[in-house]
Structure formats: C-alpha cells, structure tokens
Amino acid sequence: MGAVTTDNSVDRADRVPKQDRSRATRQRLLEAAVACLAEHGWAGSTVSVVAERAGVSRGAAQHHFPTREDLFTAAVEYVAEERSTALRALFPQGAAGDRRAVVAALVDLYTGPLFRAALHLWVAASNEDQLRPRVTELEARVGRETHRIAVDLLAADESRPGVRETVQGLLDMARGLGLANLLTDDGGRREGVVAQWAALLDEALD
C-alpha cells in the first residue's frame, strides 16, 4: 500500500487509506486461509494460525471474521471468484475454435491449492454440523458459476438435448481428475485423458 499523497482533506486522507488497509488485511487473511486449509487440512486450520500466517493480530482477524466457519467459507468463495475471473480473462473471445484449450483450463481449476482447500472443507463439512449448511450452499453457488463459465467458453448450446449433461459430466470429470491428483502428481495421465475427452466433447457439442 502506498503512502498518503493527498492532503486536500484531512477527513478523506484519513478515511480512504483506512478502507484500503482494511480491504488489504481482509484479502491477506482470505489468501492465508486457503493456503492453510490446502496444506494442513481443516483440523490444522484455526483463525489464530491463519492470522499469524497473514501477519495480522488475532483480534483484527476476528473483527473481519467472527467465527472459524466465516473465515474459511469466505476464503474458498473469494479464491473461487478470483479463479473464475482469471479463467474468463484467459479466453476473452470464448473458445474461438480451441475447445481443447478451454477443457484444459477448466480441468486446471481442480488441480491447484484452491481445489485442495475446498476438498478439505467439503470433507470436514460432511462430519461437522455447524459447517455443513454453509459449505453446501457455497458449493452450489460456486458450482453454478463454474457451469455458466464452462457453457460460455465452450460455446455450448444448452437448448439442444444432452448438452447440459455433457458439460456437467465434463466438470465432474475435472473434479475427479483433481481428486486423483491429491496424493501424487497425476499430470501425465491427466494430459492424455483431457486430450481424448476434449476431442469427444468437440464432436458431441457440434
């Protein structure tokens, strides 16, 4: 964050950087929370651990996120939105004839730290009652948005029978590939699967 360079209003100079600071702190906490979940899982992820990682006091962290559930569901949602925006930016003209590149980019959504973090959150939610409704709702929202992006980028015509289910199956496959990458680097096998199914998908969508 830069130093304050305007002094035409003490009030404004005082207010704006405070908002900036607050936003930057929030963002640091969210990014630290996803990294923490991905590395240590739900059991090892507390507000204190994340605050320390983000270089923020525990009190400041709790000001932004009163509960552990607030922090981690907000974190997964925030990073998922960042990734969606980045994905759309990668293909400003949509698939433009290169569906294989789009399929590869969609699959990439499920192989990084975000997917790993989300997976820990889902699995924890399946056993913890206070987490479950929050994560279920989050998953539905992120899933709908990812589906929308996939349909747009693949130039898929969902008014045709079967097209919706074809795109859904592709995203299920991407999620399954993410899971297969959890314990070992599955990149070589994944590349072959993506190439083959991108070709099948191309036929199915035209």
Place this chain on the structure above:
Amino acid sequence: MGAVTTDNSVDRADRVPKQDRSRATRQRLLEAAVACLAEHGWAGSTVSVVAERAGVSRGAAQHHFPTREDLFTAAVEYVAEERSTALRALFPQGAAGDRRAVVAALVDLYTGPLFRAALHLWVAASNEDQLRPRVTELEARVGRETHRIAVDLLAADESRPGVRETVQGLLDMARGLGLANLLTDDGGRREGVVAQWAALLDEALD
C-alpha cells in the same frame, strides 16, 4: 458360525473353528472400520472405536491390526475387493450390449459408504506422513483393478488409440460424481449425466 460337528480329530476340531473365528473377527473389524471412517472421518476413527463397534476387545483388534494405519488401509482394500467381486458378478457376460447399465454400476462404486471412507482416508493421507505412502500405494492398486474391470465389462478394445484414455476419463467422472454426492443427494442430476455420458462412450468405443 456353526457349531463343531466333527469329532474324529480333537486337533482338527480345535483348529478349524479357531481359524473361522479369527477370520470372522477380522472381517467384522474391517467392515466396522469402513463404516466408522465413512461416518466419522479419520479424526474420529481409532482402533478402540472400531473394536467397540465390531464387538471385539481392543486387544483382539490389535492382534489383527497392530496400528491404526494397518486397520484402515486394510479395511478400504477389503471392501474395495468385495465391491469389485460383486460388480463382476452383476455382469457375468460383460456388457452384453448394455453399456449404460455398466456405466451406472461403475458410477455406483463411487457413491456409497466405501467411497466416502476412501475419501476420508485420502484426504487424511494428504496431510499425514505415516499414512501417505500406504494410501498412495493402495489407491494405485485399487485404481488399476477398477480400470481392468471397467475395460472388461465395457468390452473396450484398448489396442485402439484413445480407448484407454476414454475409459480413464469415465472413471474420473465417476469419482467426481461421488464427490458431488458427499454433502447432498445428487442422484437426480447424476442420472442425467450418466445417461448422456454412457451414450457418448458407446459411440466412442464402437
């Protein structure tokens, strides 16, 4: 377990039921371990909890499985083998023209308590060093066997280019569908995806 009905050899009468008893105890422990993992996750799954659930003393449980890792990896492997055998038995003549039924049965492998238990084990292994190599090796072995069954039942000719990757992608999709079913009952959506992808697969394999 039946009573001892032969008395022509005290030695034999004494030995056989003991082996039976031991095998039955082992099996009860393995089944209880998978149910426990599926319901309570890794953190809530200890040898003591499983022994109690199986109605076996903690000492007897530890005689069969000296460590927690031994018990839970053996349990997931045992139940996976049981399911593989049951799946082959469902289609004694292979696909016999009904690939859609085979796809549905393959997907079913990933939506029950076994998948839920395996998922908890995988996720725990991603953060626990003493569990990780065991689970990685187990996952590879079970994955190879499931692939072999899928190829057989689908009558897929892997000597043709792309067929291997087509079958792999199907199993990745099945795994992703299992994950989507973790927090909510995803059966309705899943049915549509399975029908559509079975049709795509049918075209791709012929």
